[in-house]
Amino acid sequence: MNERDSEQVAHSLVTRGYEQVGHESEADVVLLNTCSVRDMADQKGLGKMGMLGRLAKERPHMVFGFLGCMAQARGGELLEGLPHVDLVVGTQKFHRVADYVDELITRKKENAERPTLNTQRPMENRMDDLRFSIVDVEEEAGSQSTIRDQQLTLKQATAFVSIMQGCNMHCTFCIVPQTRGSERSRSISDIVAEVRDLVSHGIKEVTLLGQIVNLYGRHEFPKVDGKSPFVQLLEAVHEVEGLERLRFTSPHPIGFREDLIDAISRLPKLVEHVHLPLQSGSNKILKAMHRAYTAEKYLGLVERIRTARKGIAITTDIIVGFPGETDDDYRQTRDLVKQIQFDNAFVFRYSPRRDTPAAKMPDQIDERVKEQRNQDLLETVNESNRRILERLVGSRVEVLCEGPSKTNRERLMGRTRTNKIVVFPPSPKRRSTDENQEFVGQLVNVRVERANGFSLYGMPLLE
Numbered sequence: 001m002n003e004r005d006s007e008q009v010a011h012s013l014v015t016r017g018y019e020q021v022g023h024e025s026e027a028d029v030v031l032l033n034t035c036s037v038r039d040m041a042d043q044k045g046l047g048k049m050g051m052l053g054r055l056a057k058e059r060p061h062m063v064f065g066f067l068g069c070m071a072q073a074r075g076g077e078l079l080e081g082l083p084h085v086d087l088v089v090g091t092q093k094f095h096r097v098a099d100y101v102d103e104l105i106t107r108k109k110e111n112a113e114r115p116t117l118n119t120q121r122p123m124e125n126r127m128d129d130l131r132f133s134i135v136d137v138e139e140e141a142g143s144q145s146t147i148r149d150q151q152l153t154l155k156q157a158t159a160f161v162s163i164m165q166g167c168n169m170h171c172t173f174c175i176v177p178q179t180r181g182s183e184r185s186r187s188i189s190d191i192v193a194e195v196r197d198l199v200s201h202g203i204k205e206v207t208l209l210g211q212i213v214n215l216y217g218r219h220e221f222p223k224v225d226g227k228s229p230f231v232q233l234l235e236a237v238h239e240v241e242g243l244e245r246l247r248f249t250s251p252h253p254i255g256f257r258e259d260l261i262d263a264i265s266r267l268p269k270l271v272e273h274v275h276l277p278l279q280s281g282s283n284k285i286l287k288a289m290h291r292a293y294t295a296e297k298y299l300g301l302v303e304r305i306r307t308a309r310k311g312i313a314i315t316t317d318i319i320v321g322f323p324g325e326t327d328d329d330y331r332q333t334r335d336l337v338k339q340i341q342f343d344n345a346f347v348f349r350y351s352p353r354r355d356t357p358a359a360k361m362p363d364q365i366d367e368r369v370k371e372q373r374n375q376d377l378l379e380t381v382n383e384s385n386r387r388i389l390e391r392l393v394g395s396r397v398e399v400l401c402e403g404p405s406k407t408n409r410e411r412l413m414g415r416t417r418t419n420k421i422v423v424f425p426p427s428p429k430r431r432s433t434d435e436n437q438e439f440v441g442q443l444v445n446v447r448v449e450r451a452n453g454f455s456l457y458g459m460p461l462l463e
């Protein structure tokens with residue numbers, strides 16, 4: 001979601017004539033789009049902005065801003081202790097950023113030209129003279145429809161499409177309802193138009209994004225023929241000619257009704273991958289988290305999804321060390337994870353977020369215990385992940401080539417429909433760089449030769 005919001009902000013600046021540069025030291029404007037979902041993300045954002053203060057001293061004309069969830073949660077308090085920060089913009093105001101940046105640049109220019117500015121004064125005081133900041137963390141009706149422009153690179157195979165904002169679920173550990181507001185959805189026609197435009201620019205795969213994506217449109221649009229607005233949207237996007245693959249993330253188990261399971265079984269462009277957050281395998285902890293399903297219901301749902309589509313990959317999110325989680329609660333989580341055999345899982349140590357009910361619960365768990373459970377669960381997850389990847393060795397998989405591998409630019413990388421990363425050489429034969437570039441954005445059949453813990457490696461089959 002943050003990546004997508006950053007693309008939108010980048011697009012709005014580029015259309016005004018700004019250029020993207022490779023490093024902050026070359027920039028006149030540095031905007032950090034922040035995450036607040038765990039304390040570590042907050043601390044990273046604050047630490048990074050603190051380090052940027054050095055640049056501000058050397059080049060006082062620079063503009064520095066915080067955007068996104070931490071900006072929304074902390075507002076003007078972010079200006080305290082970070083005197084070089086000029087801009088704080090919340091999650092419903094990304095479309096205003098370009099105006100604000102323009103305004104700040106103009107103000108700084110005017111101030112710098114003011115004859116009264118005493119250049120003999122120490123730099124800190126001069127920065128005070130120039131201080132003018134903008135904080136905008138207000139709600140704005142219709143803001144969910146403003147994340148719709150894409151800043152595509154020349155060769156790009158996949159894109160995110162933001163279909164809704166906010167969440168009304170109020171899981172007791174989660175800060176998202178505070179930072180992203182209540183659920184608001186874009187219209188189906190607006191989303192389909194964006195996907196059509198993406199496909200006309202060479203995009204082959206889109207991922208529909210929402211904090212609670214499968215409950216899309218439940219407040220705005222009616223069911224039609226027993227189908228939820230989300231299933232109606234899937235069907236409409238599925239119709240877009242030239243689109244090869246369709247993904248969505250992240251759903252909530254309680255929004256997984258029969259119409260969605262049926263869509264998984266009958267819409268071929270929907271890929272064989274569902275990310276289905278579990279959070280805990282203990283019913284006591286699920287209740288305390290306000291998750292509104294039981295471990296048994298979750299397991300039943302996994303079985304229904306697996307029956308609906310053969311070979312479908314299921315990944316998940318799990319929190320360990322939620323307040324009150326005993327050894328026995330943790331064991332129930334680990335047992336369920338073993339039983340389900342997830343393709344992969346993001347395991348998080350519980351991180352108290354301010355103004356959330358769980359942060360005030362008794363029986364907060366010691367960090368060492370959280371860490372032990374985290375490591376232990378990761379081993380369990382890695383085992384099933386490794387087994388699933390190894391089973392693919394010798395098989396042929398369809399890969400959508402996304403570009404050069406991050407760790408070896410000589411190789412290409414892409415993903416299978418089940419979201420497994422595959423790394424492969426541009427060609428078994430010698431081909432020109434241009435020919436190899438042509439793989440990017442193409443569906444390539446690859447024979448898998450080996451697997452490590454996280455990726456597959458193979459050879460493209462040129463038919």
Ligand code: SF4
Pocket residue numbers: 167168169170171174175176177211212252
């Ligand atoms: S459903 Fe997801 S985004 Fe919404 S409150 Fe729960 S964890 Fe947070």
